[in-house]
Amino acid sequence: MNLEEVAKLAGVSRSTVSRVVNGDHRVSTTARARVQAIIEQYNYHPNAAARSLASSRSRIIGLLIPHAVNQIFRDPFFPVMIQGAVEACSDADYNLTLLMETAADARITSDRLYQRVIRGRHVDGLIIASSVVEDPIVARLQSEKFPFVLVGRHPRHEVSFVDVDNRSAAREAVTHLVDHGYRRIAMISGPRNMIASIDRYAGYVTALQEAGRLPEAELTIYSDFTRRGGYRAMNELLANPGGLPEAVFVASDAMASGALQALRDSGVRVPDEVAVMGFDGLEETLVSRSILSTVMQPTSEEGAEAVRVLLQLLDSPESAPIQRFLPTRLSLRRTCGCNRDEEFEMTAVNATIEGELDV
Amino acid sequence: MNLEEVAKLAGVSRSTVSRVVNGDHRVSTTARARVQAIIEQYNYHPNAAARSLASSRSRIIGLLIPHAVNQIFRDPFFPVMIQGAVEACSDADYNLTLLMETAADARITSDRLYQRVIRGRHVDGLIIASSVVEDPIVARLQSEKFPFVLVGRHPRHEVSFVDVDNRSAAREAVTHLVDHGYRRIAMISGPRNMIASIDRYAGYVTALQEAGRLPEAELTIYSDFTRRGGYRAMNELLANPGGLPEAVFVASDAMASGALQALRDSGVRVPDEVAVMGFDGLEETLVSRSILSTVMQPTSEEGAEAVRVLLQLLDSPESAPIQRFLPTRLSLRRTCGCNRDEEFEMTAVNATIEGELDV
DNA sequence: TTGTAGGCGTTATCAA
DNA sequence: TTGATAACGCCTACAA
Numbered sequence: 001m002n003l004e005e006v007a008k009l010a011g012v013s014r015s016t017v018s019r020v021v022n023g024d025h026r027v028s029t030t031a032r033a034r035v036q037a038i039i040e041q042y043n044y045h046p047n048a049a050a051r052s053l054a055s056s057r058s059r060i061i062g063l064l065i066p067h068a069v070n071q072i073f074r075d076p077f078f079p080v081m082i083q084g085a086v087e088a089c090s091d092a093d094y095n096l097t098l099l100m101e102t103a104a105d106a107r108i109t110s111d112r113l114y115q116r117v118i119r120g121r122h123v124d125g126l127i128i129a130s131s132v133v134e135d136p137i138v139a140r141l142q143s144e145k146f147p148f149v150l151v152g153r154h155p156r157h158e159v160s161f162v163d164v165d166n167r168s169a170a171r172e173a174v175t176h177l178v179d180h181g182y183r184r185i186a187m188i189s190g191p192r193n194m195i196a197s198i199d200r201y202a203g204y205v206t207a208l209q210e211a212g213r214l215p216e217a218e219l220t221i222y223s224d225f226t227r228r229g230g231y232r233a234m235n236e237l238l239a240n241p242g243g244l245p246e247a248v249f250v251a252s253d254a255m256a257s258g259a260l261q262a263l264r265d266s267g268v269r270v271p272d273e274v275a276v277m278g279f280d281g282l283e284e285t286l287v288s289r290s291i292l293s294t295v296m297q298p299t300s301e302e303g304a305e306a307v308r309v310l311l312q313l314l315d316s317p318e319s320a321p322i323q324r325f326l327p328t329r330l331s332l333r334r335t336c337g338c339n340r341d342e343e344f345e346m347t348a349v350n351a352t353i354e355g356e357l358d359v
Numbered sequence: 360m361n362l363e364e365v366a367k368l369a370g371v372s373r374s375t376v377s378r379v380v381n382g383d384h385r386v387s388t389t390a391r392a393r394v395q396a397i398i399e400q401y402n403y404h405p406n407a408a409a410r411s412l413a414s415s416r417s418r419i420i421g422l423l424i425p426h427a428v429n430q431i432f433r434d435p436f437f438p439v440m441i442q443g444a445v446e447a448c449s450d451a452d453y454n455l456t457l458l459m460e461t462a463a464d465a466r467i468t469s470d471r472l473y474q475r476v477i478r479g480r481h482v483d484g485l486i487i488a489s490s491v492v493e494d495p496i497v498a499r500l501q502s503e504k505f506p507f508v509l510v511g512r513h514p515r516h517e518v519s520f521v522d523v524d525n526r527s528a529a530r531e532a533v534t535h536l537v538d539h540g541y542r543r544i545a546m547i548s549g550p551r552n553m554i555a556s557i558d559r560y561a562g563y564v565t566a567l568q569e570a571g572r573l574p575e576a577e578l579t580i581y582s583d584f585t586r587r588g589g590y591r592a593m594n595e596l597l598a599n600p601g602g603l604p605e606a607v608f609v610a611s612d613a614m615a616s617g618a619l620q621a622l623r624d625s626g627v628r629v630p631d632e633v634a635v636m637g638f639d640g641l642e643e644t645l646v647s648r649s650i651l652s653t654v655m656q657p658t659s660e661e662g663a664e665a666v667r668v669l670l671q672l673l674d675s676p677e678s679a680p681i682q683r684f685l686p687t688r689l690s691l692r693r694t695c696g697c698n699r700d701e702e703f704e705m706t707a708v709n710a711t712i713e714g715e716l717d718v
Numbered sequence: 719t720t721g722t723a724g725g726c727g728t729t730a731t732c733a734a
Numbered sequence: 735t736t737g738a739t740a741a742c743g744c745c746t747a748c749a750a
Contacts, residue, residue: 002743013721018745028719045478049411050743053726058408060456079438086459090472095481097419097456100445113449119404122454361727372737377729387735409727412742 001044010038021046060095061085061310062123067101067110068132068193075225075254076282077299078129081151084303085127092311097123110137118146125310127151127303132193147317149310151302152195160313160321162306164297166196169328170203170249171210173277173295176330177247178211180337182275186219186245188233188255197222200251200279219245223255230255234262244268247275247336253282256292260335276335293336296329360403368401369394380405419454420444420669421482426460426469427491427552434584434613435641436658437488440510443662444486451670456482469496477505484669486510486662491552506676508669510661511554519672519680521665523656525555528687529562529608530569532636532654535689536606537570539696541634545578545604547592547614556581559610559638578604582614589614593621603627606634606695612641615651619694635694652695655688 003021007014012031019027020035027035038044052058063085065078082098089096099117101110114137117123125147131138131154138157141148150161177185187204190197205215221236223229230250237245250256256278263270270276281296309322332338362380366373371390378386379394386394397403411417422444424437441457448455458476460469473496476482484506490497490513497516500507509520536544546563549556564574580595582588589609596604609615615637619629627633640655668681691697 003745004743014744015721015746016719019720022745026719031719043474043478045474047412047743048479048481049408049415049417050726051745052408053406053412053728054743054745056408056726056745063457082457083459086457087461090459090461093475095456095458095476097454098422098441098445099454100442100449102446102449115402115404116452117454119402120407122407362729363727373728374730374737375735378736381729385735390735406727409742410729412744413727413729415729415742 001042002047006035006038006042006044009042010035056121057124057314058122059093060097060123061089061307062097062099062117062126064126064128064137065098065100066128066131066135066137068135068191075252077252077280080282080299081129081303084300084305085307086303087300088304088307092307094307094311096307099126114140118144124314125149127306127310130194130196132191133195133198134193145317147310147313149306149313149322151306153199153323155195155198158321160309160323162302162309162324162326164302164328165325166199167203167206169295169297169330170200170251170279171207172203172330173279174204174207174249175210176293176332177249177275177277177336178207180247180275182245182247182337183213184216184219184243184245184247186221186237186248187215188230188237188248188250188259189220189222190225190251190255192222194225197251204249216242218242223251225252225254227254227258227261230258231262232258234259235266238262238266238268244274247271247277249277249279251279253278253280253290253292253294256294256335260292270335271337275337278335281329281331291334293333293338294331296331298326298328301326360401361406365394365397365401365403369397415480416673417481417483418452419456419482420448420666421456421458421476421485423485423487423496424457424459425487425490425494425496427494427550434611436611436639439641439658440488440662443659443664444666445662446659447663447666451666453666453670455666458485473499477503483673484508486665486669489553489555491550492554492557493552504676506669506672508665508672508681510665512558512682514554514557517680519668519682521661521668521683521685523661523687524684525558526562526565528654528656528689529559529610529638530566531562531689532638533563533566533608534569535652535691536608536634536636536695537566539606539634541604541606541696542572543575543578543602543604543606545580545596545607546574547589547596547607547609547618548579548581549584549610549614551581553584556610563608575601577601582610584611584613586613586617586620589617590621591617593618594625597621597625597627603633606630606636608636608638610638612637612639612649612651612653615653615694619651629694630696634696637694640688640690650693652692652697653690655690657685657687660685 003014003017007017012035016027016031017035020032086096099113128148128150130152131150138154142157142159150159153161153163174185189201208215218240221233223233250259256276260270260276263274268274278292278294281294305324305326309324312322362373362376366376371394375386375390376394379391445455458472487507487509489511490509497513497518501516501518509518512520512522533544548560567574577599580592582592609618615635619635622629622633629635637651637653640653664683668683671681
């Protein structure tokens, strides 16, 4: 069943059927009705390839997971972000294909991917998940004027992106710790080459400076955004001969979860001996009622918004880069030192909930 | 740059260029060389849409995440499985598009998806992640003879799938617990409508029966495969007036992790008071050296194998359903009661590692 | 508002 | 081994 046959059955031309299918308004009511009846009767659906070929748009968006990010693909951030992206695509009748630079040989596979997918016009545009600073693909796409949107800003290129203001958010979070009165504030950071890490660290430094302090080198531990990495990083801090910090700002909830575990294993009370602040707002997916104070970011919305921005770009290819910052929100629960009373209340009311709270 | 232009520049016909591009051997060495030189010089890549239209194959595979599974998309099983699928696709020069039945209105969105993607011939075949028993899509695809492969078997339909033998694996795991001498063995199961849950439960029951016992109703808790669900389920078991079970078989590592947390929060010693056995082999992604005894399944390989099976199906559409079981392996670490000595050793050697071991 | 007709860039079938 | 040529199914001026 194709346009031609529908046209014949409805007693109109292919063009008219095409117009009906594409919602063109220049069709008489009667013609439209006849066509639609046939379409439904025969359950006609236009052929995607033919459409792509004729319109030179595939209605497919590629979501690229750079190799550097591959390893932390298990981080709940990605599934949630992808979910948002898929849904936004679906809403616009687009499809999303997953492109991952495989570990085997990043250089070769990514080039092969690039050629096949970009040059073959397989996708109309690209969304790049959490790029790393030195990733060459950004410059390449830009110079070829291929439409793309980063999830996470890029420091060196004027490109479209969707991000949260990591720096401000981190600054706010650390300032909150300062306001609690903590003086020695450590940070467990993400990888040095990821832009989100850099920005969150910058916010940490800014907040300290505004409080009239300087960051101490041994109070910053670089880790990898994983729970396991957070566990290790916190143990490093615990082993610091300079003594315990009063608070720790951790650049992801997964790491914060590991850090809390390390503290518990060492018998260090939170927040009494060490306060903890996370970043992500995803920990609630792991425990039902987290006690972790954290920076909430709209993860799924970041994926969805990236898609919307890309669609806009596809509509007007000559437009200037579109850059959007989505809002974050400080979620003050218990590990930062807030809500101590509430803790008691809940413990008294229901031991189970109290237990769950404890990460 | 297209076939035509390449042909002109190489002084051959379009057909010859097409043959070169597609690796057809019926081309003279000289012609091939000339064509390849031009292709490389001009960086020509065939247009995907035109290819699809002419060959009526899109070289795209759809990966469907059913709505029921959506909620547990955060489970590390899915990212890892998907990663395997994407890589296998990439190896075969296929692309993978992600199809998710969105929460909004599962019935409507999934139908819309179905029409657009299946009828529009957008994808050549489908991989369905962890189907639920009552999912109608299986019957539908089958009756329309659309190629698809399930990740996880289906009890009521003769269809192609890739799975592990959940029942045997669970039986083996529980038998191991029996062999340790534990008598009251509980189970924390997944959702009742997921086939993997059902099979793992069946294996549990079989193992008990073989040990001359019957499962007790209050010793089976149905949960949802999440860490949080496992936490709650374990607390239910702890509240059981019949007293603590001696061992618990947990149907996923995520739930097992939550269960261990619950035990720790209640001050119950593992494995001395309660032994624990998990299922997945993914917990190692969350902690560096898990102490969790578990059933390891080749998660990434399940995704990859599903793709390979699907490609085979595409090659010979009339072939009978292909059903593959991938091997599992019992990983005996500490929570089942094995390796008590090793525990001591590691503790003595390195407190950090010992700490990490503790979930 | 409708229809005609050319073209999108391949693959595939023949005949040479 | 090569080359014409006809699909593939749709979109899109352009003309009516």
